[in-house]
Amino acid sequence: MTERRTQRARDPQARRSALAVASMEVIAEAGVGRTTHRAVAARAGLPLGATTYYFPTLDDLIAAGLRHAADQLRTDLDEWAQRLADAPDMPAELTTLTEEYLADRQQVRIEYELCVAAARDAALRPIAETWMDGLPDILAPSVGAAAARDICALLDGIILRALVTETDLDATGLTDAIRRLIP
Amino acid sequence: MTERRTQRARDPQARRSALAVASMEVIAEAGVGRTTHRAVAARAGLPLGATTYYFPTLDDLIAAGLRHAADQLRTDLDEWAQRLADAPDMPAELTTLTEEYLADRQQVRIEYELCVAAARDAALRPIAETWMDGLPDILAPSVGAAAARDICALLDGIILRALVTETDLDATGLTDAIRRLIP
DNA sequence: CCTCATCTTGTACGTATGTACAAGTACGAT
């Protein structure tokens, strides 16, 4: 009668990262403030206990999700660097990359979620800064540190607006603005 | 023994706005996702029941807080419009205004909280758009719609960075960047 | 084979939450 279900195969490393991914997804959908152990566990298809085993506290679980998102973007940026270096018209290519980036709103949302969370919680600041410095570091060699910072700020603002209004961005206008910011 | 405490003086309108203010403050401190009836009631010095009487659901209470913040900024913008119109050097004045705006991080934080919340919840979008269109509407007559949009995006991005890194902004660099974006 | 550290899982507990509601109070209209 009391049939014993067998445990699943062991793979701690896979579980850890499955939880990080699930945490990231829940944050993107519900926001940092409404992210819970149970939602993440359900999303990952794991029992509740698994979350507290790998991440002692909820803050750890959330930080893992945000870190995963930041790392993922960092990987994307390698492709950005490549394409920007190869492009004949850098501002136009940057606009195209931004358009492609905006296609996945879920992904974009979580980056801004990270910023707002970091603005409130200093512990998250290193993660957020890693993200924020990614693109400026790529642009700085070719346009200078100041212009790199300004261009990124412009993009961040444009993306934020697109996120809120759910509209597409004005590609030619953006390319033009980027061009103006280059010394 | 059973001494009856008298109710407080009635002033529904004052209560409504006290709750909206308290809601705004709690959102700024804890974030939209961690805002609760009880926290808002405590902050307003009112009993729990008052929150549900004036705002049937939690979403209503939060929306009221965000709307209050947006309205407050809208009022600030009237002063911006005045000072920008009077200033001999518009870009420099805009930089100064931004610096002053950044002095109250609490206030700034809630604006971005509003954006992120609006990106997730379409019901908040009108409130966020009211905020986002405020400054562009002021700048457009003098620099054109496109430049107004770009300058605001630049400012939004610069402010976001300052919020995350807790650093002051580079005033001369910002003024220069604004100047570049004007046709 | 046994052992034991590591991992898995279900359950438990105290607390906080959103919302409902009944009982009471104030106050303008009559």
Next chain:
DNA sequence: ATCGTACTTGTACATACGTACAAGATGAGG
């Protein structure tokens, strides 16, 4: 003065939460 509506407040309840933990399962090393 009374009446009725609008407002106030404390309490109640079902649910969801973070975290703790005991009991089992696994598999590498002896």
